[in-house]
Amino acid sequence: MKVYISSTLRNYFGKNAEIETTGTTIQEVIDHLTDEYPDSKKILFDEKGSLRRFIRIYVGDEDNTEKDKWYRKIEGEEILLLPSIAGGSPRESIISDERRKEVALDDSEVERFGKHLMLREISVKGQKRIKASKVVVFGAGALGSAVIQYLAAAGVGTMKVVDPETVTLENLQSQVIHSQRDLKRPKVASARDFVRNMNRSIVFEDENTKPEADNIASMIEDYDVVVDCTDNYKTRYLINDACALLGIPEVFGAIYQYEGRVGIFNLDNGPCLRCLYPAPPEKGLVPTCAEGGAISPLPGIIGSIQANETLKLIMGIGKILNGKLLSIDSLNLRSSILKVDKDNKCPLCGMNPEITTIEEFDYEEFCGLKEDENEVPVEGFTPEELAEKIEKKEPLTIIDVREPHERAILRFPEAIVIPIGQLERRMKELDPDIDTVFICKEGKRSILAINTLREAGYKGPMYNLKGGIDAMKDIIFSNEGAWL
Amino acid sequence: MTEIMENNLNLNIDICMKMSFQGKMAYPEECCGVLIGDMDELKIDKICSLENSSEQSKRGDRFIIDPGEIINVEKNLEKDTESIIGIYHSHPDAEAVLSREDEENMIPGMLYIVLSIVDEKCRNIRAYLKTEPDKEATSLKLNYVR
Numbered sequence: 001m002k003v004y005i006s007s008t009l010r011n012y013f014g015k016n017a018e019i020e021t022t023g024t025t026i027q028e029v030i031d032h033l034t035d036e037y038p039d040s041k042k043i044l045f046d047e048k049g050s051l052r053r054f055i056r057i058y059v060g061d062e063d064n065t066e067k068d069k070w071y072r073k074i075e076g077e078e079i080l081l082l083p084s085i086a087g088g089s090p091r092e093s094i095i096s097d098e099r100r101k102e103v104a105l106d107d108s109e110v111e112r113f114g115k116h117l118m119l120r121e122i123s124v125k126g127q128k129r130i131k132a133s134k135v136v137v138f139g140a141g142a143l144g145s146a147v148i149q150y151l152a153a154a155g156v157g158t159m160k161v162v163d164p165e166t167v168t169l170e171n172l173q174s175q176v177i178h179s180q181r182d183l184k185r186p187k188v189a190s191a192r193d194f195v196r197n198m199n200r201s202i203v204f205e206d207e208n209t210k211p212e213a214d215n216i217a218s219m220i221e222d223y224d225v226v227v228d229c230t231d232n233y234k235t236r237y238l239i240n241d242a243c244a245l246l247g248i249p250e251v252f253g254a255i256y257q258y259e260g261r262v263g264i265f266n267l268d269n270g271p272c273l274r275c276l277y278p279a280p281p282e283k284g285l286v287p288t289c290a291e292g293g294a295i296s297p298l299p300g301i302i303g304s305i306q307a308n309e310t311l312k313l314i315m316g317i318g319k320i321l322n323g324k325l326l327s328i329d330s331l332n333l334r335s336s337i338l339k340v341d342k343d344n345k346c347p348l349c350g351m352n353p354e355i356t357t358i359e360e361f362d363y364e365e366f367c368g369l370k371e372d373e374n375e376v377p378v379e380g381f382t383p384e385e386l387a388e389k390i391e392k393k394e395p396l397t398i399i400d401v402r403e404p405h406e407r408a409i410l411r412f413p414e415a416i417v418i419p420i421g422q423l424e425r426r427m428k429e430l431d432p433d434i435d436t437v438f439i440c441k442e443g444k445r446s447i448l449a450i451n452t453l454r455e456a457g458y459k460g461p462m463y464n465l466k467g468g469i470d471a472m473k474d475i476i477f478s479n480e481g482a483w484l
Numbered sequence: 485m486t487e488i489m490e491n492n493l494n495l496n497i498d499i500c501m502k503m504s505f506q507g508k509m510a511y512p513e514e515c516c517g518v519l520i521g522d523m524d525e526l527k528i529d530k531i532c533s534l535e536n537s538s539e540q541s542k543r544g545d546r547f548i549i550d551p552g553e554i555i556n557v558e559k560n561l562e563k564d565t566e567s568i569i570g571i572y573h574s575h576p577d578a579e580a581v582l583s584r585e586d587e588e589n590m591i592p593g594m595l596y597i598v599l600s601i602v603d604e605k606c607r608n609i610r611a612y613l614k615t616e617p618d619k620e621a622t623s624l625k626l627n628y629v630r
Binding site for chain 1 (some may be wrong): 516518545546547548549551552554555561567568573574575576577578579581582583584585588589590591593594616618620
């Protein structure tokens with residue numbers, strides 16, 4: 001059988017225009033060709049073995065690309081391997097021309113944004129798009145600080161910030177829009193002051209509320225882009241799902257210790273967070289950012305990239321991280337960009353989506369936040385109860401399951417140190433006749449420790465320190481004064 | 485192929501003018517066509533304008549070239565000296581950067597020239613090449629020559 005190879009594909013077939021092969025069906029001919037020209041395999045098929053989008057297989061002048069036609073006997077005709085040449089121009093911007101034309105820049109704005117107006121890609125058109133845009137930022141923490149700061153400086157027209165928390169002293173290590181005098185204030189109030197001080201013409205909206213399944217849609221409806229600066233999986237999936245269902249693009253950012261990641265999801269039917277991470281890591285495996293820590297400038301780097309991507313997305317300029325994930329390792333100064341493929345089986349944005357409303361999805365269970373009903377509940381002491389037992393010198397074994405670098409910050413006196421990974425092996429060190437209390441930073445890993453020992457068959461009484469060492473900080477012992 | 489390594493592409497100004505003229509004529513729709521020349525020398529000798537057969541062509545953000553058209557072009561080429569070495573198309577009112585659609589449909593080893601046509605004027609021309617199927621496309625530096 002004669003096979004004609006289009007000149008666009010010939011490089012992978014020894015530059016031959018016509019190849020004589022054995023075989024009587026398309027499948028047989030293709031097998032023959034890929035055996036003869038091994039290079040051709042990677043141009044014809046992707047890693048999963050599917051025919052690439054740009055390949056067309058014709059028999060005579062009839063398109064036979066569909067696989068069900070590959071087993072039909074072909075006689076006396078010519079097979080043609082042709083390219084399907086297609087493409088399209090990028091939608092210029094998520095802000096329509098009509099909305100751009102509705103806004104005008106006044107004299108002070110021309111001066112303020114002069115450095116933007118100088119850039120050919122941005123110029124007046126881009127600056128007007130920024131002014132016309134409406135952005136929601138989830139989280140006014142470390143990443144949020146950088147995002148809010150630069151989006152405000154760049155002149156975003158309307159900004160909504162959602163954060164349920166108040167400013168604490170430990171926040172000031174990285175959350176640069178808050179200052180010492182903001183301690184104990186809601187983060188959104190502090191963010192509002194910051195934005196107003198920078199540019200009073202920005203319409204600032206705040207919601208001092210925790211995003212939940214029943215309120216998230218109302219938080220983002222009618223906005224152009226959502227920036228995810230949160231630090232927990234439940235909210236991340238909630239934001240992703242709401243964005244996908246409402247068709248709003250999302251700029252995702254996350255940090256952990258020295259590493260950060262940025263990506264854009266839900267843009268023009270592109271992949272979503274679930275295509276990349278179908279499920280959150282198992283409970284207890286990965287400490288939260290609050291437990292894991294992060295170097296101070298890292299959220300500034302990652303948040304600034306998020307702000308930069310958001311602005312490029314609004315203006316429709318440059319290359320953006322759509323369907324890509326940028327990873328930065330600030331300790332070793334390495335970075336990489338990972339391609340995120342859209343998953344056709346994705347329960348949210350795939351061909352047959354199972355998740356069609358946010359309300360009906362159980363986020364607590366998905367993220368392992370729900371107490372397992374079959375699990376024996378873990379009993380615990382409040383910091384006050386534990387303090388009382390220590391004061392009264394009741395027989396008690398205290399096990400500290402934190403990592404060495406965490407103990408270096410704050411040591412718990414008289415505690416036996418056993419990291420979670422060694423618990424099973426060192427079970428003999430515990431006395432099953434007296435109470436054992438497990439402690440960690442926030443009281444979550446200690447529950448995991450108790451469950452681990454239970455599964456290993458330990459029978460003695462075990463208790464968890466509720467709220468962990470963090471909650472113990474305010475306890476003052478009568479004999480020692482402030483010892484923690 | 486050495487010039488590809490250096491990410492340089494020599495583009496004849498006449499060819500450039502022809503492409504941008506087609507881009508302006510097709511505005512606000514996309515124009516498309518093939519580049520004909522010698523890939524080993526990375527030389528574009530001429531271009532051949534083809535019909536945009538996308539049903540969505542009126543939207544101005546899609547193009548499809550019918551495989552039958554490609555065959556017609558190829559059969560009329562000088563056998564030894566000419567071959568299709570790439571594709572060009574215009575982006576009406578958009579940047580001359582590859583869209584996601586473009587990148588996903590890119591044929592490795594083919595040159596891609598994208599023209600940005602804004603308000604019926606050619607604002608920018610850029611060239612791209614994908615060397616391997618699963619690699620990202622790289623941008624080539626254009627040298628305009630006579």
